[in-house]
Amino acid sequence: MSLFKNQFANVVEWEEFRDDMIFWKWSNREIKKGSRLIIRPGQDAIFINNGKIEGIFTDEGDYNIESQIIPFLSTLKGFKFGFNSGMRVEVLFVNTKEFTVKWGTKNAINIPTPLLPGGMPIRANGTFNFKVNDYMALIDKIAGVKNSYLVEDIKIRIVSILDQLLMKWISREGKDMFNLQANSFEIAKGIKEDLDMQIIDSGMTITGFNIMSFNYPEKIQEMIAKTASHSMIGDIQKYQQVEMTDGIASGKVKGGGAAADMAGMMMGMNVANEMMKNMNQNQNQNQNQNQNPSSQGNNHSVGNKIPNFCPNCGQKTSGGNFCSNCGQKLV
Structure with a gap:
């Protein structure tokens, strides 16, 4: 007898599950006596009857529909399975993941x-x-x-x-x-x-x-990159100098063309300017030293000033290099 009854039983589950499927509907079939509901991780099962939600089940597991599901349905709590008939509802399985x-x-x-x-x-x-x-x-x-x-x-x-x-x-x-x-x-x-x-x-x-x-x-994109490089250097003249120097170093600027001539001329001018700066700095330093030849002597005399009193006998000095009382050298 139990074998005969099991012929009417079925399993309500998400049969066509795909990871990219948002929901799937189990429908157009009757739920027989002895049927089971299987809810897998990440799924919710919603029982629908005539377009109305009867119950929502969110816990994963294997449930006996007659004893564990029907008692919680809104309008189908008193449903009794007949021998040759079942409960016709739809079960919507929803993927709950993000x-x-x-x-x-x-x-x-x-x-x-x-x-x-x-x-x-x-x-x-x-x-x-x-x-x-x-x-x-x-x-x-x-x-x-x-x-x-x-x-x-x-x-x-x-x-x-x-x-x-x-x-x-x-x-x-x-x-x-x-x-x-x-x-x-x-x-x-x-x-x-x-x-x-x-x-x-x-x-x-x-x-x-x-x-x-x-x-x-x-x-x-090329314009944005070039604008950014200009901004990093800050000055267009410096940018041109860097570009020219990089070109000479890499060998891109070479030969007897106008670009090479201009590059050489600009580099020569830069070197000449640096040399002139150094020469001017050295010349200014020499002029300053020549204009003050007695500075060291003046500093020496100031540093060896005659004391007002003899350090040996205490006699008041008269401006000479030796004390008039004891003969002590004063400077």
Whole structure:
């Protein structure tokens, strides 16, 4: 008899699980007496009857539906399994993890800027994160008409409006077009808030949005690099000197051409200027010494001044080099 009964039993579980699947619906089948519910880690099981949520089960495990699940269902608590009939409900399995998705602009976005009449063509890439947070909205907007939903479906929806949001937040408050990476956190924060408003009515929320890099056209990138190098050196004349010196050292500037001649002339002028500076400094030092030849003698006489009283007998001196009383030498 028990073998006969088991023919009607079934297992309610996520049969087509994929890591990139947001939800999957077990439907169009009856739950028989003796059936079991299997919930795996990272899954929630939602029992739905006539579009209404009967119960939500979040703990992983293997459950007997008759004894462990039905008593907790809203309107089906008193359901009794008949011999030839079962309980017809839908079970929606939801992936509860946070999904991470890579994104990138398919085409360059022309950001309006006064510097370029046609706009600045920019590409960008990064990641965004999302998860399911409202089962009622999810069932009402998506799961009510779909049996499954993939991460790719959300990605298509997000990427379709990213170009507009990037243009909005890059252009906002006059962002520096040539240093967008410095403002990437602020730009990403604004985009995250806008994206969240776009999908929150579907029962999902954006938990993170990151911009990994901005990419400019090759010529614009070269200009940015050259501008940065000029800023590091600070003075265009010094930059030219460094460029010329590097060219001579590397052998790029050589031969009898105009570039080599100019390089040699500039280097010769620099050496001559340094020599003139050194000669002028030495000449000034010699003139200063010649103008004060008696400085050492004056210092000596000042240092050997005749005392007012003889250090030997104490007699008041009269200005001579020897004491008039005892003959002591005074200087």
